[in-house]
Each structure stands twice: as C-alpha cells, then as structure tokens.
Amino acid sequence: MTNKELLQKAIESRKDSYSPYSNFCVGAALLTCDGKVYTGANIENAAYTPTICAERVAFFKAVNNGERNFSKIAITGGKAGEPAGFCAPCGVCRQVMAEFCKDDFEIILGTPDDIKVYTLKEILPDYFGPNNLN
Numbered sequence: 290m291t292n293k294e295l296l297q298k299a300i301e302s303r304k305d306s307y308s309p310y311s312n313f314c315v316g317a318a319l320l321t322c323d324g325k326v327y328t329g330a331n332i333e334n335a336a337y338t339p340t341i342c343a344e345r346v347a348f349f350k351a352v353n354n355g356e357r358n359f360s361k362i363a364i365t366g367g368k369a370g371e372p373a374g375f376c377a378p379c380g381v382c383r384q385v386m387a388e389f390c391k392d393d394f395e396i397i398l399g400t401p402d403d404i405k406v407y408t409l410k411e412i413l414p415d416y417f418g419p420n421n422l423n
C-alpha cells in the first residue's frame with residue numbers, strides 16, 4: 290500500500306473522532322507487515338485525561354487482534370469540518386510505537402496534498418523500550 294493510499298484511510302477515519310471538547314479530529318491508519326490496515330480516531334472525555342489519541346486507538350485495536358509486526362502509520366488532523374493538516378504524534382503515542390515497532394517504522398504525516406515521512410528513530414531517539422528490561 291502506498292503512503293498516499295494509507296493517508297487517504299487516515300483522512301477518512303477522522304469521521305470516527307469523538308472530540309466534543311477540542312473539536313479537533315485526528316485520523317490514523319496503521320499498516321501491518323502483512324498488509325492489514327487498522328484505523329483509529331481520537332476519543333475524548335469530559336474528565337480530559339482519559340482522552341486517547343487516534344494513533345493509540347489504531348495500535349490497541351491491532352494489538353488486541355493479535356498483531357505484532359507493523360510497517361507504517363499515517364496520521365492527519367484538524368478542526369472538524371476543515372481540511373486535514375500535519376499532525377505529529379504526541380509523546381505518549383511515540384512511546385507506544387516504541388513498544389511494538391522497530392527503528393525503521395515509518396510515520397507519515399499528511400494533508401490532502403502534502404506528505405512528510407519520518408522514521409521512529411528520528412522522532413524518538415534513545416527511547417526506553419522493551420530491550421532495557423532484558
């Protein structure tokens with residue numbers, strides 16, 4: 290699947306966002322190494338801190354479905370009803386990526402007409418991960 294196709298799925302999944310407090314809708318589409326796509330959208334909460342980002346929804350759906358090998362994730366966000374824009378993953382989502390992904394896992398940030406690609410190593414160098422506990 291191309292980055293553009295994966296980004297399109299992230300853009301579409303913004304419709305699933307439950308974000309009555311920020312009105313900021315984020316969509317994510319996570320590709321497994323064997324070609325399956327898990328989408329996610331952010332889910333907010335009146336108590337604020339239980340809010341979960343789109344990226345973690347996508348990862349947790351996949352992990353609970355037995356997936357362990359991931360190739361890349363596309364992410365996009367913006368105010369409801371407005372075009373999607375570049376939306377970098379928060380630190381907590383980066384840490385979740387570090388739990389399940391290798392250094393070369395790709396993070397695709399996109400708008401409908403522009404794409405930036407990073408690796409996990411670039412956006413989270415020297416992380417504390419599973420290997421630290423060996």
Ligand code: THU
Binds near residue numbers: 308315333342343
């Ligand atoms: N959010 C995400 O879903 N992913 C990100 O990468 C950044 C932020 C959500 C959390 C909250 O619902 C809203 O965007 C505003 O922070």
